[in-house]
Amino acid sequence: MMVALLILMIGLTPSLVSLWIMRQAxxxxxxxxxxxxxxxxHRGLPSLQPTPDLRYIEGIGLLIGDFTCRYNARSRYLRCAINPSGPCEGCRQYDPVIPDESVMLDS
Known part of the structure; x- marks a missing residue:
């Protein structure tokens, strides 16, 4: 009888210890x-101000920078690969996108 009780206690000990550790964690x-x-x-969250050149374009969403530039990243967070922090005005690498003729014929 004593051996059976000892085996039961040894068998339950890891489960009880694990349960106690999980409750503490x-x-x-x-x-x-x-x-x-x-x-x-107490600290509060900083107010997120949208940048002045953030624009909504139908079918694409919010974009930052000049959408007519070939190098525009078409992203809300990055203007372009050449001048990621901006501004787009006066950028030496500005390269306007030439509309595709097939697109113009469809309209």
């Missing part, structure tokens, strides 16, 4: 999350 994670939420509430 969960409590620590909840505490860190609570501290992070309090820090954000």
């Amino acid at each position: 969960d409590a620590q994670a909840q505490e860190r999350l609570r501290h992070a939420l309090e820090a954000i509430a």
